[in-house]
Amino acid sequence: MRIQVVEDILSANERIAIENQRLLDEKGVFAVNLMSSPGAGKTSLILRTIEVVRGKLRVGVVEGDIASRLDADKIEAVGVPVVQINTGGTCHLDANMVRQALEELPLDDIELLLIENVGNLICPTGFALGERLKAMIASTPEGDDKPYKYPGMFAAVDALVINKIDLLPHLDFDVATFRQLVAGLNPEARVFEVSCITREGVEGWGEWLVEITAADGE
């Protein structure tokens, strides 16, 4: 009985996610669902990505947070269309929230849509939004053991961005060990090492987004 209820909710979300994806395809928009722990650097990576792809791709952003429109203000400041979703207490975005955000975005002027999910390594994995790509940011201060603790998220994503590599000299974080754990859970995931402070590695990530967005439109 209880499982039945959960299944119904999930499939309602799936249905709306498929509608979102259809709308985005129609408009030629490639959407990325960006997930991470609180403070891993989702907004910083979005700002750096905008810098790298500027002139090559027109970007739009959806910001998901429990509260505040701090992140949307940062995106707006660099002249990119953005919608802030405040979930109230809900621990993840869902397809219905994103559907409402899409209504407020100039989709005809957007090729790459970056959707920043709520900071949470658990709940967002269960809710498709209509994205073409699921990406996760893992930040080095969180520790290299995180794939053991949150295997569902690490297994679910198409790309993994290791952020804050500028802090590596001050941390006990073994990149090789971490990459090996990730590969064990998800051998197909593309992995990038970046610092949103020094900008190291950010160009490679951005160029890859340009490539896959173009390939998807063909």
Place this chain on the structure above:
Amino acid sequence: MRIQVVEDILSANERIAIENQRLLDEKGVFAVNLMSSPGAGKTSLILRTIEVVRGKLRVGVVEGDIASRLDADKIEAVGVPVVQINTGGTCHLDANMVRQALEELPLDDIELLLIENVGNLICPTGFALGERLKAMIASTPEGDDKPYKYPGMFAAVDALVINKIDLLPHLDFDVATFRQLVAGLNPEARVFEVSCITREGVEGWGEWLVEITAADGE
């Protein structure tokens, strides 16, 4: 109708939490519910706390994780009774999980029970476990804007430990701003600044736990 279901689940949890607290009171155990983002340093703080309070308080630990018993192994290695709870996919501990863990712990030999919740700044706030104290760890690399983003957690706790202060020279984290934001949401919360690496500030936190545990037993 849907709200009704949620209310029933919550009050079932509340009922079990009250039973847990009654059992813990009977046994003279002071329980702390320790919450944070993934990788903020819950297990490290537990290990440092054990060092500080050794000889003054007998400690027990409950480790909550979606998967793995990595953390329980670290606690066991320092000779402290520990039970690992694996929640499967569930994004927080609940009172029923803790009740089962309590059955496996030598409660007569424990004065301070540290319960490490699942790494998540959202979901754990809604579920009492039977604890006397709610404590949160915020780590400096997560950024000083987190109280804006996760106000529910910051407002709910009795104590806040700012961890990884050894990294401050390498970060754009303003301790004064952060403390001001926290005070705005939760003027009563006790705030500690610590580094589990250099051990700075850890003694103050541990001594405070010794004090309040003793005061509670009187």
